[in-house]
Amino acid sequence: MRPAMLRSEDRPMPRSDAQPDAQFDRQPGAGRRRSVDLSVYLVTDTEQCGGVDGVVRTVREAVPAGVTLVQLRDHHLSDDDFVALGRRLVDVLDGTGVPLLIDDRVHLVGPIGAQGAHVGQDDMPIDRARAMLGPDAILGLSTQTPGHVAAARAMGEQLVDYLGVGALHSTGTKPEAGDLGMATVASVVEVSPWPVCAIGGVKADDAAPLAAIGCDGMSVVSAICGQPDIAAATRRLVDAWSRATGVPATHTGHAEGNPVGQASPARQDPSASPNPSPDKAAR
Ligand SMILES: Cc1ncc(COP(=O)(O)OP(=O)(O)O)c(N)n1
Ligand SMILES: Cc1nc(C(=O)O)sc1CCOP(=O)(O)O
Ligand SMILES: [Mg+2]
Numbered sequence: 001m002r003p004a005m006l007r008s009e010d011r012p013m014p015r016s017d018a019q020p021d022a023q024f025d026r027q028p029g030a031g032r033r034r035s036v037d038l039s040v041y042l043v044t045d046t047e048q049c050g051g052v053d054g055v056v057r058t059v060r061e062a063v064p065a066g067v068t069l070v071q072l073r074d075h076h077l078s079d080d081d082f083v084a085l086g087r088r089l090v091d092v093l094d095g096t097g098v099p100l101l102i103d104d105r106v107h108l109v110g111p112i113g114a115q116g117a118h119v120g121q122d123d124m125p126i127d128r129a130r131a132m133l134g135p136d137a138i139l140g141l142s143t144q145t146p147g148h149v150a151a152a153r154a155m156g157e158q159l160v161d162y163l164g165v166g167a168l169h170s171t172g173t174k175p176e177a178g179d180l181g182m183a184t185v186a187s188v189v190e191v192s193p194w195p196v197c198a199i200g201g202v203k204a205d206d207a208a209p210l211a212a213i214g215c216d217g218m219s220v221v222s223a224i225c226g227q228p229d230i231a232a233a234t235r236r237l238v239d240a241w242s243r244a245t246g247v248p249a250t251h252t253g254h255a256e257g258n259p260v261g262q263a264s265p266a267r268q269d270p271s272a273s274p275n276p277s278p279d280k281a282a283r
Contacts, residue, residue, distance in 0.1 A: 036099065036138050036161050037068040038197040038217025039245075040237045043103070045173060046074045048225035052085050060092050061230035066238030066249050068217070071118055071140075073103035086112030099138055106132050118142070118164065126152060126159045140164055142199075144180060146191045153193065163192050164219055167200020168210075173221045174200070186213040207240035217241070 042062050049055045059070055070093065072086050082105060089100050090113045099115035102108055106117045106129045116138030119129050126141055133139060141160045143149055152160060165188045167177035177200050189196045195216035198206070202218045210218060218241060227233035242249040 034136065034138060034161060036140075036195065038162055038195055038219070039068045039241050039247075040066055040234065041069040041071065041197050041199075041217050041219040042067045042224050042234075043071040043073050043199070043219055043221045045221045045225045046077065046085075048173070048222060050226070052077075052081070052088075055085060055225075056088050056092060058225055058230050059089055062224050062234045063093065063096050063098050065231040065234035067098060067224070067234055069099055069101065071101045071103055071219075072112075072114070073118075073221075075104075079105065079108060083108055083111050086114060090114065101138060101140060109133060109137065116140070116161070121148060125155075127155055130159045138162075142166070143188055143192075145184075146187055149188060149191050157193055160194060162195045162197065162216070163188065164197055164199050165189070166198055166202075166219075168198045168206065169201025171201040171222070182209055182213065185210075185215070189214045204236045204240035207237070207244040211241070211244035 042059065044055045044058065046052060046055050049058045055072075055074075059067075063070070070089065072082070072089055074082060074085070077085065086100070086102065086108065093100050100112070102112060102114045102117045104117075104119065104123050106119065106124050108114075109117050109132075116133060117129060118140035119126065120142035121144070123129075124132075126139065129139055139160045140162045141152055142164045143152065144165065149163070152163075165180070165185050167174065167179055168182065168185055170179040171177065180200070185196075185198050196214075197217035197219040198210050198215050199219035202210075202220050203223050207218060218237060220237065223237060224230060224233050238249045241247075
């Protein structure tokens with residue numbers, strides 16, 4: 001296991017351009033995009049949560065414990081039931097500063113009142129998703145290879161806000177996602193002009209190595225959903241990420257000064273972290 005605090009020689013190079021204004025993060029060539037706090041990103045699984053009420057309860061308990069972003073992911077609910085669940089999550093997240101993203105069903109972002117969507121390589125193309133969502137919504141894209149990053153860049157760097165890369169480890173939540181391993185995730189981070197979160201079997205022990213390769217966050221399902229103590233499980237991830245990055249954990253359940261969709265002030269200040277992400281766009 002790696003030490004909790006990274007040695008200086010392990011730390012990635014700091015971003016040279018990280019001077020975001022109040023609402024937007026600017027990366028060279030990437031256009032002016034909203035910055036998103038990917039630190040501990042909860043992706044919901046209705047079955048693991050024990051049903052739709054369990055999803056609502058999980059989000060309600062995880063957000064005050066420090067989750068920074070929530071994605072509603074369910075491949076089985078009808079659109080009507082999905083919208084009903086999404087609206088309940090919007091109510092839970094109201095005033096917390098934590099955005100809600102919608103997996104796959106981009107057309108339901110508006111009816112739910114969510115802040116954006118996440119699409120994969122086999123979903124709606126990012127140019128179409130962006131056109132549907134408008135310029136201010138958050139859009140995430142799944143990538144597995146540097147080639148995927150190059151293809152997304154070729155479509156326009158202003159289209160997406162972040163990448164999800166996985167599966168880091170094989171996972172029962174999505175067995176077909178395989179097992180990329182840390183080196184492949186690092187190869188995607190290396191070429192990405194966007195912030196990157198890792199997904200797939202991610203646990204608290206992954207925080208230090210992920211931070212060391214320049215990842216911007218950990219995206220999890222089963223490390224939170226279905227855990228006997230949702231708040232404690234969330235805090236383990238939040239504290240591990242905080243130790244790995246040196247950025248104090250912000251409990252965004254109390255969202256003063258942290259409007260929806262915006263990285264928390266501590267995370268926007270690169271000097272606050274001994275382990276900021278590398279200047280990916282400058283590579
Ligand atoms: C943060 C994050 N990363 C990756 C995924 C996977 O998206 P996708 O490849 O479209 O697969 P499904 O989730 O739709 O099964 C994600 N949802 N979130
Ligand atoms: C939704 C999803 N996408 C993946 C990808 O690799 O794209 S892995 C995954 C499931 C992640 O669940 P858990 O945290 O329980 O392993
Ligand atoms: Mg998808």
